[in-house]
Amino acid sequence: MSEVNRQILLAARPSGFPSASDFQMVSSPVPDPGEEQVLVQVIYLSVDPYMRGRMSEAKSYAAPVNIGDVMTGGGVSRVIKSRHPRFAEGDIVEGITGWQEYAVLNGRGLRKIDPSFAPLSSALGVLGMPGLTAYFGLLDICKPKAGETVVVSGAAGAVGSLAGQIAKIQGCRAVGIAGTDDKVAWLTGELGFDAAFNYKTVSSYRSKLAELCPQGIDCYFDNVGGSITDAVMALINQSARIAICGQISQYNLDKPEMGPRLLGQLIVKRARIEGFLVMDYAARFKEGLTQMAAWLREGKLIYREQFTEGIESAPQAFLGLLQGANTGKQLVRVSPE
Ligand SMILES: NC(=O)c1ccc[n+]([C@@H]2O[C@H](COP(=O)([O-])OP(=O)(O)OC[C@H]3O[C@@H](n4cnc5c(N)ncnc54)[C@H](OP(=O)(O)O)[C@@H]3O)[C@@H](O)[C@H]2O)c1
Numbered sequence: 271m272s273e274v275n276r277q278i279l280l281a282a283r284p285s286g287f288p289s290a291s292d293f294q295m296v297s298s299p300v301p302d303p304g305e306e307q308v309l310v311q312v313i314y315l316s317v318d319p320y321m322r323g324r325m326s327e328a329k330s331y332a333a334p335v336n337i338g339d340v341m342t343g344g345g346v347s348r349v350i351k352s353r354h355p356r357f358a359e360g361d362i363v364e365g366i367t368g369w370q371e372y373a374v375l376n377g378r379g380l381r382k383i384d385p386s387f388a389p390l391s392s393a394l395g396v397l398g399m400p401g402l403t404a405y406f407g408l409l410d411i412c413k414p415k416a417g418e419t420v421v422v423s424g425a426a427g428a429v430g431s432l433a434g435q436i437a438k439i440q441g442c443r444a445v446g447i448a449g450t451d452d453k454v455a456w457l458t459g460e461l462g463f464d465a466a467f468n469y470k471t472v473s474s475y476r477s478k479l480a481e482l483c484p485q486g487i488d489c490y491f492d493n494v495g496g497s498i499t500d501a502v503m504a505l506i507n508q509s510a511r512i513a514i515c516g517q518i519s520q521y522n523l524d525k526p527e528m529g530p531r532l533l534g535q536l537i538v539k540r541a542r543i544e545g546f547l548v549m550d551y552a553a554r555f556k557e558g559l560t561q562m563a564a565w566l567r568e569g570k571l572i573y574r575e576q577f578t579e580g581i582e583s584a585p586q587a588f589l590g591l592l593q594g595a596n597t598g599k600q601l602v603r604v605s606p607e
Pocket of ligand 1: 319399424425427428429430447448453493494514515516518519520546547549591592593596597598599
């Protein structure tokens, strides 16, 4: 075990798109756990779009990271020292560790992972927060029925790639929207989406969606917002259900973007639109994880992860995620398993 803990701090609040200079790496001594605490060594760190919100002072559902504090983030870690009755040295755990190599944690929200069950990193993706987001957002809010058309934006990312596959498991037509031709090929090839398109190369989102959704759109799982969502709204069917999971196209804007005002569509189509936070489903996480694990074992879910190496690469991994460099779940390998 190293005696030095390398940490990534928030150095500045970004205006618009964040940059590497908004982060600073520092080294500090590895801390000792107090009573009812554990010291963990981070193995995999997750980078997620919500972290852009934590860099900003704007009021949200969670407090911002203060300038000079360790960036927040979830990780899979190994318990190195334990003074907590629930955890032993060597346990593998998943929980909020921050962007650092070692963390002292009090055990709240810390989940033990069975290393024999699935690759450790999957606890941050298909068998973790992104998987649960896809599961509850699609099944609880969109409530898809067999034969319906489900459109997923941000479809080749961690959440979207799973939401589309769950739609397929429900017997729906899944149509994905993503930002490169390779992502589109992955969706319609390996993942079994019925159709998909690259939003960066089509001339009209609306015409493309109309072509790929000849029966209209019954469910929309929205990860991106903005003009992609405007185009979907124009094509929804009667009694459509829209889950607002994320609005990544808006996260780096200093001023809210104005768009067409389409809420009238909800009246005409008697449709429902609902935002949700995966944490609101915490009481049902066991149900979600059990089902996702079963689908994984049955070969009904496919997932992809990509890694950058070392805690020093966390800013690059995060900035890449905001620019669409990832296919599937973006992770940082902080230390060897
Ligand atoms: N409500 C909740 O509880 C909850 C929980 C987890 C995540 N989320 C939200 O769900 C969404 C997906 O999260 P994730 O972790 O799965 O991330 P992700 O999809 O793996 O990564 C983000 C993706 O967003 C796409 N993107 C970036 N800028 C865009 C733009 N301007 N327009 C359209 N697409 C853009 C990029 O793919 P392209 O190449 O396709 O552009 C990028 O790969 C995010 O909005 C996130 O905030 C919500």
